[in-house]
Amino acid sequence: MEQDNAQWQVIPGGVTAPKGFMAAGLSAGLKASGAPDLALIVSENDAIAAAVYTQSQVRAACVDYCKQQLDEQASARAILCNSGQANACTGQQGWEDAVTMATTAAQVLATNSSEILIASTGVIGQRIKMDPLVAHIPQLAAQLSDQGSDAAAQAILTTDLVTKSYALETNVDGRPIRIGGIAKGSGMIHPNMATMLSFITCDAAVSPTLWQAMLSRAVDQSFNQITVDGDTSTNDTVIALTNGQSRTAAITGPGPAADQLEAMLTEVCIYLAKSIARDGEGATCLIEVNVSGSSTAADARKIARTIASSSLVKSAIFGRDPNWGRIAGAAGRAGVTLDQSNIMIKLGSFILLDHGQPQPFDHQGAHAYLKACAIDHKPGATESLANPVRITVAVGEGPGKGQAWGCDLSYDYVKINAEYTT
Structure with missing residues (x-):
C-alpha cells in the first residue's frame, strides 16, 4: 500500500474500495466496436448523493x-452509465429513453426509479440503442461485484486510451474512511460546471448539504481546472455517493473530520482530472500550470486555466518549443488585473522571464526538457501522472495560488476529431 500523504493512503479498488459498493461493466452492443459500453455502480443502502453538471445550455x-x-431528494442507490451515444439533442424521445434507463434499472435492482441516477457519453445527436441496453441490464446487475470497479471504468470510455481510477483511505476517530472514483474523458474537455464523466463513492456519513458543498469546492479545484481542446460538453457530470457504512460519527458541520474528508475528496478529484488531461486526444504530454501571487485563488486558477487552454501554448509544447511569449500572452488575456513588470515565467527549472524582463536561458536544454516529458500514449499503457511539463507563473506578491492541467495539441487531435463520425 503506497503512502501518498500523511493524512491518507492510496489503496486499490476504485469505486468499490469504499465499504458497501459494488460495480460492473459489460458490452451491450451499443458500440459498433463491441467494446464495453454499459456500467453500473450500486450502494448496498441508500447513499447521500451530490452532483455537479455542465453549465452548457445544450444538455443531454x-x-x-x-x-x-436530486433537486427532489439528495439520495440514490445506483448510477447507470452508457457509452457510445450521448443522448444529447435528441428531443422528447431522448428524455423518454433516459426515464426508461432508470425505471428498468430500478426494476432489476428492486428499488424505486428515484434512487437511480444515469449518465451517457458518446456522439451528440444520437439516441441510445435502447433495445440492447434494456436487455443487458439484468446481466449487468448479476455481475455486480466488490471487485467490479475496473470493469465499470472500462465501460464508460469513448476515445480514451486508458481507464482512470483512484482510491484513498484515511482514519477518523480510529476508523477507516475510504473514497474511490473513476472517470472518463479524452476530447471535448473544457468543463464548465468535456465529454467528461466522473463517479465518486465514499463510506462516510455526511449531511447532504455539506456533501454537496464539499463536492462543489473539490470540482472547482480539479475538473473545472482541466482542458484538452476548449470545448465544453453537453454531458459533463460528476456524481458522488456516500453511504455511511464506515460507521464513523456523522459529519454535519465544520471541524477537523470535515476538513480531512474534503481534502481527501479533493485529492481524488484532482488525480482523476489530471488523468483526463493526460489522456487528451492525440496528446503527447501532460501540462501542469502553477500560478501564484494573484489577489485571490480564483484569479490564480483563472490565469492557470487560460494558459493551459491556449492553442498557441499547447502547439508550442507539442513542437518542444520553449516559446514563453505565448505563456505571457495567455496570462495577460485571462481577465485578471496584473502588472506585467511583476511576471515571472519558468518552464521546468528554466527561468524564462523574471520581473517582466526576458532572461537568458539554455534554449536547447529547455527543448530537451520538453522532449523528456513525452508520455506513452498507447492503448493499454500504464497510467502515470509523473513527469508533466511544468509551467510556473508568478504575477505578484498576493496570496492567491491556483493550478490547471492540460495537454499539448498534436496533429492526431485534428485527425481524431475530423473523422469522429465517419
Whole structure:
C-alpha cells in the first residue's frame, strides 16, 4: 500500500474500495466496436448523493434527469452509465429513453426509479440503442461485484486510451474512511460546471448539504481546472455517493473530520482530472500550470486555466518549443488585473522571464526538457501522472495560488476529431 500523504493512503479498488459498493461493466452492443459500453455502480443502502453538471445550455437528457431527481431528494442507490451515444439533442424521445434507463434499472435492482441516477457519453445527436441496453441490464446487475470497479471504468470510455481510477483511505476517530472514483474523458474537455464523466463513492456519513458543498469546492479545484481542446460538453457530470457504512460519527458541520474528508475528496478529484488531461486526444504530454501571487485563488486558477487552454501554448509544447511569449500572452488575456513588470515565467527549472524582463536561458536544454516529458500514449499503457511539463507563473506578491492541467495539441487531435463520425 503506497503512502501518498500523511493524512491518507492510496489503496486499490476504485469505486468499490469504499465499504458497501459494488460495480460492473459489460458490452451491450451499443458500440459498433463491441467494446464495453454499459456500467453500473450500486450502494448496498441508500447513499447521500451530490452532483455537479455542465453549465452548457445544450444538455443531454441524463443531465436534466439527474438534476430533477436530486433537486427532489439528495439520495440514490445506483448510477447507470452508457457509452457510445450521448443522448444529447435528441428531443422528447431522448428524455423518454433516459426515464426508461432508470425505471428498468430500478426494476432489476428492486428499488424505486428515484434512487437511480444515469449518465451517457458518446456522439451528440444520437439516441441510445435502447433495445440492447434494456436487455443487458439484468446481466449487468448479476455481475455486480466488490471487485467490479475496473470493469465499470472500462465501460464508460469513448476515445480514451486508458481507464482512470483512484482510491484513498484515511482514519477518523480510529476508523477507516475510504473514497474511490473513476472517470472518463479524452476530447471535448473544457468543463464548465468535456465529454467528461466522473463517479465518486465514499463510506462516510455526511449531511447532504455539506456533501454537496464539499463536492462543489473539490470540482472547482480539479475538473473545472482541466482542458484538452476548449470545448465544453453537453454531458459533463460528476456524481458522488456516500453511504455511511464506515460507521464513523456523522459529519454535519465544520471541524477537523470535515476538513480531512474534503481534502481527501479533493485529492481524488484532482488525480482523476489530471488523468483526463493526460489522456487528451492525440496528446503527447501532460501540462501542469502553477500560478501564484494573484489577489485571490480564483484569479490564480483563472490565469492557470487560460494558459493551459491556449492553442498557441499547447502547439508550442507539442513542437518542444520553449516559446514563453505565448505563456505571457495567455496570462495577460485571462481577465485578471496584473502588472506585467511583476511576471515571472519558468518552464521546468528554466527561468524564462523574471520581473517582466526576458532572461537568458539554455534554449536547447529547455527543448530537451520538453522532449523528456513525452508520455506513452498507447492503448493499454500504464497510467502515470509523473513527469508533466511544468509551467510556473508568478504575477505578484498576493496570496492567491491556483493550478490547471492540460495537454499539448498534436496533429492526431485534428485527425481524431475530423473523422469522429465517419
